[in-house]
Amino acid sequence: MEDKELIQITLGLLSPWFVKDIDLNTSKRRMDIYLDFSKGTKFSCPVCNKLSELHDTKKKVWRHLDFFHYETYLHARVPRTKCNEHGVKLVNVPWTRQNTGFTLFFEALIVAISKEMTVSAIAEMINIHEDSVWRILTHYVNKAAAKMDLSGLDTIGVDEISVKKGHSYVTLFYDLNKSRIIHIENGKKRSVFKKFREYLSKKIDPDNIKYISMDMYPAFKGGAREYFPNAKIVYDKFHIVKMMNDAIDKVRRSEYQSNKDLGKTRFMWLKNPENLSDREIAKIQSIKDLDTKTAKAYKFKLALQRLWEIKNMDVAREYIEKWHYWGTHSNIKEVITLAKMIKRNSHGILESIKGNISNGVVEGLNNKIKTAFKRSYGLKTEVYRNKMIFLMAGKLSLPTRC
Ligand SMILES: [Zn+2]
Known part of the structure; x- marks a missing residue:
């Protein structure tokens, strides 16, 4: 030849x-x-x-x-x-x-x-x-991204992530059924929902959206209500447990001032018992024995997580009532605040159980996105940053000629 x-x-x-x-x-x-x-x-x-x-x-x-x-x-x-x-x-x-x-x-x-x-x-x-x-x-x-098929889209996840070392935010919109990013807006004000609706309306009827899963951030709640009046607001396990973890950490930090045994235990309280090492179990046991507020708050978390194992809505509603009662009587400021917030938003929490809706997949995507940020590090242009997010988490159909 x-x-x-x-x-x-x-x-x-x-x-x-x-x-x-x-x-x-x-x-x-x-x-x-x-x-x-x-x-x-x-x-x-x-x-x-x-x-x-x-x-x-x-x-x-x-x-x-x-x-x-x-x-x-x-x-x-x-x-x-x-x-x-x-x-x-x-x-x-x-x-x-x-x-x-x-x-x-x-x-x-x-x-x-x-x-x-x-x-x-x-x-x-x-x-x-x-x-x-x-x-x-x-x-x-x-x-x-322009060709992205959004037909059948009805369950959205919303999350904000910090960029530029926490000085500004972008809001990410996810298709929770297909585990992918579908839209990015700068900032985390309620107006991001307005822009998201404008984007969606070029592709589908935005009123087809049935559920919007988010954390209890007032601007998101307000934005979703105003621009997606037909959608149900859902507070999923992932976000609630995250709030609980934050509460535990606040308790631990203030308690650490008078109890140095709590030093270097931050990550231990984030885990579920089955994921703790033998050493961590021994440590938790000894802290429990000291009758610390941190250990008590941890117990409240374990009890709260069990809520999502309940499939009967009446039982789940009752469980929230009970948890709220014990939470508000816990004598732990952070747990009391959270208990009140959970009661106030129990409707959205019950929706997550009823619809079996979870932002869990978002965690994996967010890790990919963090990697993407590291990749575009040093670039001021937000245009490129968004390209990278889509590339990593958008499940796009890209050319595969080689
Ligand atoms: Zn011609």
């Missing part, structure tokens, strides 16, 4: 395109492949697809996948058609999209490795500018 034929096959080039010449430069470790088209070929206008007269050609070059350790470039004179209706246009060629200096194979490689590597590492490995990597990712993420 001739070299040109081999390259032609591996590139998947079809008539009228063919490999005209190959230049291998061993000192520069570079391969240049020159493509051309058969004489007399007519091309379609890229706008209306009508076969049109050839106007002229433009020389272009694209970076392609490396040939072993040789950087490889494709060259071609790209035809410009003269359509009666659309005038002079550069035609579409099969190995690339318009206005990029890379082949589709090359871009697909970038997209694939971007889930595992930082953008700067990719740029360095492949020897292209970081901005080029971001431009490629932005193109494919935008395209896939």
